[in-house]
Amino acid sequence: MRRRSGRAIFNLFAGLLACVFNGHGQAQSPGAFHDPRPVRIVGYGGEVMEPFLSRDGRLLFFNDRNDPSVDTDLFWAERIDDLDFRFRGRLDGANSRHLDAVASMDANGAFYFVSSRDYARTGALIHRGRFRDGRVDGVEVVPGLASRAHPGFNFDAEVSADGSRLYYVESRRGARRSRLAVADRRGRGFVKDPRSDAMLRAVNSPGKVYAPATSADGLELFFTRAAPELFLLLDEPKIYVSRRRSVDDPFGPPTRIAAIQGFAEAPTISPDGRSLYYHALVAGRNGLWRVTR
Numbered sequence: 001m002r003r004r005s006g007r008a009i010f011n012l013f014a015g016l017l018a019c020v021f022n023g024h025g026q027a028q029s030p031g032a033f034h035d036p037r038p039v040r041i042v043g044y045g046g047e048v049m050e051p052f053l054s055r056d057g058r059l060l061f062f063n064d065r066n067d068p069s070v071d072t073d074l075f076w077a078e079r080i081d082d083l084d085f086r087f088r089g090r091l092d093g094a095n096s097r098h099l100d101a102v103a104s105m106d107a108n109g110a111f112y113f114v115s116s117r118d119y120a121r122t123g124a125l126i127h128r129g130r131f132r133d134g135r136v137d138g139v140e141v142v143p144g145l146a147s148r149a150h151p152g153f154n155f156d157a158e159v160s161a162d163g164s165r166l167y168y169v170e171s172r173r174g175a176r177r178s179r180l181a182v183a184d185r186r187g188r189g190f191v192k193d194p195r196s197d198a199m200l201r202a203v204n205s206p207g208k209v210y211a212p213a214t215s216a217d218g219l220e221l222f223f224t225r226a227a228p229e230l231f232l233l234l235d236e237p238k239i240y241v242s243r244r245r246s247v248d249d250p251f252g253p254p255t256r257i258a259a260i261q262g263f264a265e266a267p268t269i270s271p272d273g274r275s276l277y278y279h280a281l282v283a284g285r286n287g288l289w290r291v292t293r
Contacts, residue, residue: 052105063103112127143188165193208224264279
């Protein structure tokens, strides 16, 4: 038997840690995504982060660089084909002098996004309005989703296609961990589902879990996971998918989408479930990419 080289031992150790913290060693399923390709937004030259594809597949929402040095704003574009969108400009009504990002919308035009404009007063980051003809009207804080663990953050919300559920992220200031949670519609607001922890137990793990995205039927959950920061070799974020049999079942063990390499975050799925879009950091810039199955 040949002795393992130092490099081989290093790779083995890194692989074992990845199994523990980045996907529990699940193999990719037969309906695997493949063929990563860059996506063009015609008429736009800036960075693209946190993309969201509308439930009919016609519109793309995104924000520019999410960085404290930038006044992060929301933008929108219209589909030309699977790999091309036409830029339509800033999203009127949604942007402020604060961070505005992470768009989501149900099939009826109820538009959700993250904004820091009211956080100092309300402890809330998740807002909503009504999208129509390129603008968002009636912007307000979503009742019931302000963080109870102050100073904390509830953010990265994605609304289900039918508008009845919100998948979002819970975190605390300075924490090295974040987790997904689910809230159900109650009147004008949302209430955290008492089954949330059980429903998402297989998804949440040590480290940071964030940027949820759901399929139209609610049976697939896509998300981003980064390992605990103390494992410096494994802290690059990766995109995963978890599945379940019915909308009332817990999500199963997640699978890393192996075709997506490098620094990648914030998935969003097409209405037919065949195309997954996300942003990737390439040569120091965040751009839009797609894989298919």
